[in-house]
Amino acid sequence: xxxxxxxxxxxxxxxxxxxxxxxxxEYPPGDPGTPPxxxxxxxxxxxxxxxxxxxxxGEPPRVVRAGETFWEPGGDVIYYQDGNNxxxxxxxxxxxxxxxxxxxxxxxVADEELRAKGWSRS
Numbered sequence: 001x002x003x004x005x006x007x008x009x010x011x012x013x014x015x016x017x018x019x020x021x022x023x024x025x026e027y028p029p030g031d032p033g034t035p036p037x038x039x040x041x042x043x044x045x046x047x048x049x050x051x052x053x054x055x056x057x058g059e060p061p062r063v064v065r066a067g068e069t070f071w072e073p074g075g076d077v078i079y080y081q082d083g084n085n086x087x088x089x090x091x092x093x094x095x096x097x098x099x100x101x102x103x104x105x106x107x108x109v110a111d112e113e114l115r116a117k118g119w120s121r122s
Contacts, residue, residue, distance in 0.1 A: 033083030
């Protein structure tokens with residue numbers, strides 16, 4: 001048997017009644033990904049193929065390559081980018097999200113809030 005720890009993170013409190021969801025996302029070459037959004041709870045991801053541009057509020061954009069992990073705390077933190085970093089190959093990644101009871105898994109951020117929070121982008 002072999003066990004490899006890919007990622008460790010200390011998520012915020014998880015309320016009773018929360019649920020988890022694991023999904024696989026695929027973007028074709030050059031796809032910008034999902035528009036700026038947030039998740040009600042933490043999200044833990046792993047890039048299976050290709051390269052993803054990852055930008056979380058308050059952090060500079062970075063490239064996450066196949067075999068690397070990423071996570072976001074959820075709540076009010078904006079997830080600005082998750083698009084394909086390459087224009088010649090697709091990107092495919094898996095994400096496990098913990099969703100707060102009674103809240104949507106994904107909420108798009110309004111343009112007004114993006115303008116108001118422009119200072120929070122590195």
